[in-house]
Amino acid sequence: MIKVNNRPIEWQEGMTIKKLINSLKYSYPVLIVTINGEHIPREKYEEAAVADGDDVKIIHPIAGG
Amino acid sequence: MSCVLTAEKVQKLKAARKVLKEIKYEPAKLEKGYANKTLYINLSDNSIVSKDVTEKMKDVFIGGKGFGLWYLWNAVAPSTKWNDPENEIVISPGPVGGITQYPGAGKSLVVSLSPTTGSVVDSNVGGHFGPLLKFSGWDALEIQGKADQEVIVFIDGNKGTISIEEAPLEAVDTHLIIEELTEMYAESEEDKRNISVVSSGTAAQNSLIGLLNFSFYDKRRKSPRVKQAGRGGIGTVFRDKNIKAVVVKFNGVKGDLNNPVDLKKIQELGIKLHKEIHDFDAIQTQKREVGTANLVEIMNDYDLLPVNNFKYGYHPETWKIDSKQIKKKVTQNMPDGCWYGCSMACAKAVDGFELKTGPYKGHKVLIDGPEYETVAAVGSNLGIFDLEHILECNFYCDTYGVDTISLGTTTAFLMECYESNILNKEITGGLELTFGNKDAAMELLHQMSRGEGFSKIAGQGVRKIKELLVKEYGADSHFLNDIGMENKGMEYSQYISKESLAQQGGYAMTNKGPQHDEAWLIFMDMVNNQIPSFEDKAEALHYFPMFRTWFGLMGLCKLPWNDIEPADNRQTSEPAKVPEHVQNYVELFNSVTGKTIDKKELIVQSERVYNFQRIFNIKMGFGQSLHDNPPYRSVGPVTVEEYLSRQDRYDQQMKELIGVDPEGKTIEEKMQITRKYREDQYDELRQTVYKRRGWTENGIPTLEHIKNLGIDFPEVVEVLKKHL
Numbered sequence: 001m002i003k004v005n006n007r008p009i010e011w012q013e014g015m016t017i018k019k020l021i022n023s024l025k026y027s028y029p030v031l032i033v034t035i036n037g038e039h040i041p042r043e044k045y046e047e048a049a050v051a052d053g054d055d056v057k058i059i060h061p062i063a064g065g
Numbered sequence: 066m067s068c069v070l071t072a073e074k075v076q077k078l079k080a081a082r083k084v085l086k087e088i089k090y091e092p093a094k095l096e097k098g099y100a101n102k103t104l105y106i107n108l109s110d111n112s113i114v115s116k117d118v119t120e121k122m123k124d125v126f127i128g129g130k131g132f133g134l135w136y137l138w139n140a141v142a143p144s145t146k147w148n149d150p151e152n153e154i155v156i157s158p159g160p161v162g163g164i165t166q167y168p169g170a171g172k173s174l175v176v177s178l179s180p181t182t183g184s185v186v187d188s189n190v191g192g193h194f195g196p197l198l199k200f201s202g203w204d205a206l207e208i209q210g211k212a213d214q215e216v217i218v219f220i221d222g223n224k225g226t227i228s229i230e231e232a233p234l235e236a237v238d239t240h241l242i243i244e245e246l247t248e249m250y251a252e253s254e255e256d257k258r259n260i261s262v263v264s265s266g267t268a269a270q271n272s273l274i275g276l277l278n279f280s281f282y283d284k285r286r287k288s289p290r291v292k293q294a295g296r297g298g299i300g301t302v303f304r305d306k307n308i309k310a311v312v313v314k315f316n317g318v319k320g321d322l323n324n325p326v327d328l329k330k331i332q333e334l335g336i337k338l339h340k341e342i343h344d345f346d347a348i349q350t351q352k353r354e355v356g357t358a359n360l361v362e363i364m365n366d367y368d369l370l371p372v373n374n375f376k377y378g379y380h381p382e383t384w385k386i387d388s389k390q391i392k393k394k395v396t397q398n399m400p401d402g403c404w405y406g407c408s409m410a411c412a413k414a415v416d417g418f419e420l421k422t423g424p425y426k427g428h429k430v431l432i433d434g435p436e437y438e439t440v441a442a443v444g445s446n447l448g449i450f451d452l453e454h455i456l457e458c459n460f461y462c463d464t465y466g467v468d469t470i471s472l473g474t475t476t477a478f479l480m481e482c483y484e485s486n487i488l489n490k491e492i493t494g495g496l497e498l499t500f501g502n503k504d505a506a507m508e509l510l511h512q513m514s515r516g517e518g519f520s521k522i523a524g525q526g527v528r529k530i531k532e533l534l535v536k537e538y539g540a541d542s543h544f545l546n547d548i549g550m551e552n553k554g555m556e557y558s559q560y561i562s563k564e565s566l567a568q569q570g571g572y573a574m575t576n577k578g579p580q581h582d583e584a585w586l587i588f589m590d591m592v593n594n595q596i597p598s599f600e601d602k603a604e605a606l607h608y609f610p611m612f613r614t615w616f617g618l619m620g621l622c623k624l625p626w627n628d629i630e631p632a633d634n635r636q637t638s639e640p641a642k643v644p645e646h647v648q649n650y651v652e653l654f655n656s657v658t659g660k661t662i663d664k665k666e667l668i669v670q671s672e673r674v675y676n677f678q679r680i681f682n683i684k685m686g687f688g689q690s691l692h693d694n695p696p697y698r699s700v701g702p703v704t705v706e707e708y709l710s711r712q713d714r715y716d717q718q719m720k721e722l723i724g725v726d727p728e729g730k731t732i733e734e735k736m737q738i739t740r741k742y743r744e745d746q747y748d749e750l751r752q753t754v755y756k757r758r759g760w761t762e763n764g765i766p767t768l769e770h771i772k773n774l775g776i777d778f779p780e781v782v783e784v785l786k787k788h789l
Contacts, residue, residue: 005594027366028588030349032635039635059595060588061630061640 004056011052018045021058032059075248078234085216086111087228092202098160098323098657099123103132104203104227106218108306109150109210111229118204125776129159130187130617131674132205133176134681137185138780140209143684147180147298148305150211156263156311157205158195161657162620164406165320166328166335167649168342169622171196171404173279179297179577180273181471181526182554184685185678186297186577189617191403191412192279193261196620197222197315200322212307219250222315232309238514239264239278240430240464243289246312247282256316258282262289263311265300266466271516272524274471274556275300278463281403283414290414291433292403295468296580297555298526304466318405326659334649334656339408342629346409350628354397355388356413357624360437361445362387369561369587371446373500374477375550375698376707378561382450386440390452394418409625418456423511425464432460441559442473447480448500458507465514470580471526474556476506478527478549487540493519527551547697553578553687562699564714565591566743567602570750573695574606576678576688582623583610589641603753612647614671619654626650673774676759676766677781683765684784690764693751701743708736715739765789 002011004020012019017033017040033040033048034057040048050056093100105114118132126135133155140153155176164170173195179186198206201222208218217232236242243262251257262280269275277300278291294300321328346352351359361383364370368378384390395413403412415432435455443458444450462469476498482488483498490497496505496519512520522530527549534540550557555578562568568591571584586605589595596602616623627643637644651664662670682688702708708715709732716727719735723742727735752762759770765788771777 005592006597007594025366026592028363029351030630032640059593059635059640061634061643062585062588062627 002050002052002054002056004058011050015050016046017048017050017056020050020056021045024058026058026060028060028062030061032061033057070244070248075245078245079249081234083231085229085231086113087226088113090115090202090225090227092222092225095199095322095324097326097659099128100199100202100204102202103136103157103205103207104220105207105209106227106229107210108208108212108216108229108308113227113229123160125673126677127160127618127670127674128204129157129162129172129174129620130176130189130614132157133174133187134185134674134678136205136207137176137178138677138681138684140207141178141685143686145178147178147183147302151209152178152302153207153209154299154302154306155205155207156195156198158199159618159620160323161653163196163199164323164325164331164657165318165404166331166406167625167653168335168338168402168407168409169404169625170620171407172616172620172622173198173294174617174620175277175294175299177297177299177302178685179299179554180301181298181528182578182687184553184577184687185681186299186555187617187678188277188294188296188299189582190277190279190294191281191292191622193281193404194263194279194311194313196318196404197259197261197313200315200318201313206311208306208308208311211305215307215309217246217309218311220311220313222313223317235309237270237304237309238266238464239291239466240460242310243278243280243291246310247280247289250312250314254287257289258284259316259318260312260314263303264309264466265303266464266514268510268513268524269300269466270304271520272467272513273298273301273526273529274468274475274524275302275304275466276468277303278466285399286414286416286431288431290412290431291463292412293463293468295470297577298468298471300466300468320406323657325657327656330652330656334653335406338625338629338649341631342408342625345632346629349630351388352409352411352624352628353401355392355395356411356434357437358388358391358413358435358440361391361440362389364437364441364560367592368564371441371477371559371561373448374446374481374548375557375561376481376704377710378563380445380450383445385450386444386452386455391435391440394452394456407622409629411624415456418460420457420460421453422457422507423461424514430460432456433463435459438559439469439473442469443476443506446473446477446559447503447506449503449506451503454503454507458510461507461510461514465510467510467513470558471556472510473559474550475523475527475530476509478530479523481548482534482540482545485544487534487538487545492538526554527556528554544703547703550696550698551579552695553692555579557699560585560587562587563701566746566750567596567605569695569700569747570602570606570754571609572699574693574751574754575610576675576682579699583613585609595641599750599753602750603757606754607757608642608668611668611671611675612642614675615650615667618670618674621650669774673776676771676774677776679760679764679766680771680781680784683788688764689788690751690755690762693764695747697740697744700747701739702736705732705736708732708739761789763788
């Protein structure tokens with residue numbers, strides 16, 4: 001189990017930030033991603049591994065609309 | 066544009082003109098963003114009066130929407146109705162409005178009593194009118210009274226003349242009249258860019274959801290174009306006053322006309338933002354390519370795009386109407402700002418669109434947009450996934466003068482009523498108003514222009530239709546109140562708020578009704594989970610409505626605030642607020658006016674006006690807790706099919722959030738449990754928000770609070786005391 005934005009999500013073997021974003025259908029073009037507080041730049045999403053128990057934040061910096 | 070406007074026709078229009086009143090004036094020179102004069106016109110007796118702007122007005126109400134509210138407050142009594150001569154239309158740009166160095170500085174704010182809400186409404190709009198009005202020497206235009214024949218008001222800011230003219234031959238529909246008037250008042254092709262026209266359309270006079278179009282001349286396309294003040298039915302007020310158009314002409318727009326105290330600083334701020342837009346727009350929100358339509362597929366992905374009267378938030382056919390398809394239609398690589406210097410350039414246009422229906426069938430026209438709201442309102446929310454239809458509907462709504470949001474939400478409601486057997490062909494006059502029936506939806510709009518058939522009911526808006534269906538056809542009022550997406554008499558804008566408690570408040574705890582320009586908190590709440598507690602949500606429902614009110618005081622557009630973000634925004638403690646841009650606005654205001662506010666005082670400036678508007682609502686018989694009740698459709702699933710469509714989600718929430726095992730329960734039982742929980746949550750949020758805003762449990766600002774804000778004028782206190 002991992003936490004994404006403080007909500008529990010089932011962890012899966014081989015999970016990366018890119019796979020996680022895709023599975024959550026997070027298509028908003030500007031995201032702020034951290035794993036256990038460490039910032040993950042956009043170009044590292046594919047290789048950034050998510051381990052079981054990680055605390056992931058995927059913040060959509062939008063209060064607009 | 067399609068109409069053939071010959072020199073002969075223009076001569077004929079001019080010859081039929083009769084000047085009813087004309088005055089000369091000395092245009093005021095602007096000082097620190099203000100002309101310090103406002104223009105009052107009464108169409109009942111054709112009086113034209115110049116009013117002084119006091120320091121107190123500037124300190125308390127700032128400008129824009131603030132000036133509009135203050136003038137309207139003084140013009141109307143609690144008994145005044147929208148169609149009484151006493152009602153006014155006030156247009157004001159605000160002190161920062163008209164600068165050309167910083168993107169998004171050409172907005173006008175329009176204030177009036179609304180035909181659908183019965184209370185005060187404000188609507189913001191681009192186009193050139195507001196800045197040209199100010200450069201002509203007026204911080205606001207106040208129109209009261211009612212003309213006894215069709216008139217045009219013309220302000221010439223160079224010659225210093227104001228005239229009220231009989232206009233018997235001009236068209237009413239916007240795409241025609243803006244072309245006629247631009248042609249008539251311009252002395253040359255070059256001069257056309259100095260003209261801006263406010264107009265409405267034929268459907269505005271036959272419905273309560275009329276809008277105002279504000280024109281600007283696109284010299285590349287050699288055509289006038291329009292932006293819309295859509296919300297609240299102000300176009301209907303405009304036509305009820307027998308106004309065909311208000312025209313302003315000013316030649317000589319320059320970057321320093323506001324006479325700001327620190328032009329260099331404004332230039333620095335502007336250059337910084339232009340660079341951000343240049344560097345990041347393509348990878349952020351693509352405003353320069355598709356305007357606001359980039360949201361279509363995003364909202365669909367997050368289950369937030371309204372489908373079939375806000376029942377669902379997703380539809381598999383959305384790809385047919387998303388921004389990729391829209392991008393193929395809107396002309397690319399053309400600077401598209403609706404005011405000079407706006408590099409965000411979101412005012413997209415479809416050129417040479419051939420109309421397939423209606424009185425202008427076969428004409429090739431220019432269509433403004435489509436905006437996200439329009440795509441959702443007249444597309445997905447009606448179950449229509451046909452871009453050609455959406456564009457056609459967009460054009461006709463604009464030229465007929467009808468708000469796409471209110472029309473879409475109302476039609477969606479009618480379609481659900483039809484499919485629920487509350488309406489039938491006998492009542493609709495043969496229109497088969499089922500979801501997805503684009504021909505019926507289009508015919509309803511054309512009827513509205515002609516003032517015929519079922520549109521006479523449809524054009525009343527959701528609240529009045531609900532009342533009629535209950536009274537005349539014995540419909541179930543409980544069900545209609547659940548599915549009728551209105552609050553305070555205004556139709557909801559186009560976002561699903563079921564999974565964001567904060568946004569339910571962001572819609573229903575607004576001053577004018579459920580338009581998302583006060584607060585759009587869905588991602589912060591539902592996706593980011595950044596505001597989990599009631600207190601967190603209440604803080605957001607304090608800060609964002611106050612912050613966003615400020616744009617309307619200044620003459621500024623909201624988009625350059627957070628639809629573009631600095632590279633290091635992610636490293637700030639509150640990225641949703643875009644702190645660097647907030648600081649830009651502080652410095653922009655100070656650089657124009659010479660005042661010395663900080664970001665806290667910015668919020669207080671808004672808070673004064675926001676609370677004043679709340680009290681204005683109270684004065685008009687609204688503005689209390691009961692008026693902040695949302696329709697249940699915006700809070701949770703109303704119907705069985707809705708619950709079943711997201712059953713896993715609702716069942717999981719029942720288990721984890723409510724603490725009830727859904728196993729063995731009927732759908733009806735589960736719906737009841739879900740409803741009670743969600744309604745209780747909303748009530749708790751409401752009380753927490755009221756407390757944060759300095760209001761009583763009934764939503765009334767306390768005397769102490771308004772005293773702290775410095776708006777405890779005797780007439781304000783008098784209104785409040787009746788309710789405290």
